[in-house]
Amino acid sequence: MNLDAALSTSKLLAGAAFLHFNDDSTWYVYLATLLADRYNKFNNRRRLSSLPVNDEFGLIRQWTNPYQTAAMQKSLGVVVGIGDDAAVVEMKAGFQLVLSSDTMVQDIHFNEKTMRMSDVGFKAMAAALSDLSAMGAIPKYALVSLTLPKNADITLSKQLYEGLYACADQFGVAIVGGDTTSTLGGWVVTIQVTGEIEAGMALLRSTASPGDIVFITGPLGCSAAGLDYLNTESPLKLDLNQSESIERLIEKHRRPLPQILAGRTLLHSGSCHALNDISDGLASEAWEIAEASKVGILLNEAMIPRNPDLILYAELAGKSAMDWILYGGEEYQLIGTAPKSQVAFIEQEFKKNQLDYHIIGEVTELFAGVRLLQLDDIEVEIAKKGYNHFA
Numbered sequence: 001m002n003l004d005a006a007l008s009t010s011k012l013l014a015g016a017a018f019l020h021f022n023d024d025s026t027w028y029v030y031l032a033t034l035l036a037d038r039y040n041k042f043n044n045r046r047r048l049s050s051l052p053v054n055d056e057f058g059l060i061r062q063w064t065n066p067y068q069t070a071a072m073q074k075s076l077g078v079v080v081g082i083g084d085d086a087a088v089v090e091m092k093a094g095f096q097l098v099l100s101s102d103t104m105v106q107d108i109h110f111n112e113k114t115m116r117m118s119d120v121g122f123k124a125m126a127a128a129l130s131d132l133s134a135m136g137a138i139p140k141y142a143l144v145s146l147t148l149p150k151n152a153d154i155t156l157s158k159q160l161y162e163g164l165y166a167c168a169d170q171f172g173v174a175i176v177g178g179d180t181t182s183t184l185g186g187w188v189v190t191i192q193v194t195g196e197i198e199a200g201m202a203l204l205r206s207t208a209s210p211g212d213i214v215f216i217t218g219p220l221g222c223s224a225a226g227l228d229y230l231n232t233e234s235p236l237k238l239d240l241n242q243s244e245s246i247e248r249l250i251e252k253h254r255r256p257l258p259q260i261l262a263g264r265t266l267l268h269s270g271s272c273h274a275l276n277d278i279s280d281g282l283a284s285e286a287w288e289i290a291e292a293s294k295v296g297i298l299l300n301e302a303m304i305p306r307n308p309d310l311i312l313y314a315e316l317a318g319k320s321a322m323d324w325i326l327y328g329g330e331e332y333q334l335i336g337t338a339p340k341s342q343v344a345f346i347e348q349e350f351k352k353n354q355l356d357y358h359i360i361g362e363v364t365e366l367f368a369g370v371r372l373l374q375l376d377d378i379e380v381e382i383a384k385k386g387y388n389h390f391a
């Protein structure tokens with residue numbers, strides 16, 4: 001078995017184990033169908049190569065047919081999948097629907113220099129699923145709306161779908177439909193996702209409480225540092241160690257992972273107060289919790305984790321790692337709050353699931369907004385800034 005095959009098999013196993021964690025008794029059916037799916041993929045591709053490439057419906061079949069067989073979709077609760085006017089899916093008693101939508105636009109979220117099309121697909125799905133993770137939901141279904149240039153290279157659109165399905169499969173998500181349109185402008189991908197959650201259990205931004213600790217599920221700033229490198233005009237001279245560090249930062253920019261298991265672990269713990277995912281940057285998302293919960297958040301610079309690759313690259317580039325950590329965004333880690341008394345329990349649950357967990361501050365009623373206790377012991381308000389589409 002080559003490395004790629006081994007890697008993709010281990011991701012499938014991780015996906016299956018993940019469904020198992022979600023108490024889904026059909027997880028082994030999902031695994032079996034996923035493996036059969038991989039086996040059939042090559043044959044499917046050959047069968048499809050005779051379809052026309054300049055016809056919308058032929059294209060949709062080419063994009064979607066090589067992936068997720070009917071058997072696999074059935075194991076995920078799909079009753080009617082791609083091909084009719086709308087999809088039909090099973091509803092589980094005692095659960096509520098969780099709905100969200102996210103868009104990636106050429107030259108705003110990605111460009112030819114920063115991302116391959118398969119990365120765009122993977123990241124678009126990951127970013128959409130991230131919002132489900134921030135509610136504590138189990139991701140289930142996705143609709144893909146694709147707007148592509150009239151003269152687009154069809155190979156690129158197929159690569160986009162390769163990435164979309166790689167992420168969907170990793171998190172047990174069935175792609176059940178979407179929409180296809182042409183444009184005289186650049187590529188736009190919108191992913192609408194649906195998840196399910198135990199009724200009444202969704203984790204909100206508005207429920208932080210004074211005395212809570214503030215935590216994050218992993219180091220921040222790496223995606224922004226990776227993007228900075230990809231945008232560098234004059235290439236830096238790098239030794240092997242430095243280029244490996246930068247490769248890892250680029251990977252974090254191109255293939256972020258939604259923290260679904262962390263969201264589920266927090267929901268199961270019964271001890272998480274507020275939760276939000278970090279798409280626009282730590283400062284911006286902490287502000288969202290502070291405002292929605294009508295509390296203050298005091299972050300402690302000394303407690304904020306610093307990824308060694310990030311520190312190394314910040315020194316090389318002569319830029320501030322802390323700026324990327326606070327305002328960088330696109331990290332898709334979670335920021336949350338929990339009562340102090342529950343910290344040990346949550347930490348233990350995270351450890352059990354081999355998840356990362358860092359306490360970085362506390363919730364207070366002494367002020368409104370977000371402040372940072374700097375390394376020099378001075379407390380400053382941090383700007384409510386992050387990525388803003390209209391700034």
Ligand SMILES: Nc1ncnc2c1ncn2[C@@H]1O[C@H](COP(=O)(O)OP(=O)(O)O)[C@@H](O)[C@H]1O
Pocket residue numbers: 100101102131279280
């Ligand atoms: N065009 C829109 N019409 C209706 N609701 C929207 C629109 N754009 C965003 N929203 C809603 O506004 C809220 C904030 O959106 P957004 O900042 O994109 O959230 P996030 O950063 O979590 O992805 C969400 O509840 C989202 O569903």
Ligand SMILES: Cc1ncc(C[n+]2csc(CCOP(=O)(O)OP(=O)(O)O)c2C)c(N)n1
Pocket residue numbers: 102103107108109110111114127227279280328329330387
């Ligand atoms: C070419 C390029 N320029 C800039 C960025 C930086 N960037 C674009 S969007 C964004 C924030 C996240 O996107 P958004 O659409 O606001 O996601 P949401 O908050 O809806 O989850 C960032 C940091 C990028 N990823 N690529």
Ligand SMILES: [Mg+2]
Pocket residue numbers: 101102103
């Ligand atoms: Mg959004």
Ligand SMILES: [Mg+2]
Pocket residue numbers: 130131134276277278279
């Ligand atoms: Mg969000």
Ligand SMILES: [Mg+2]
Pocket residue numbers: 279280387
């Ligand atoms: Mg945003």
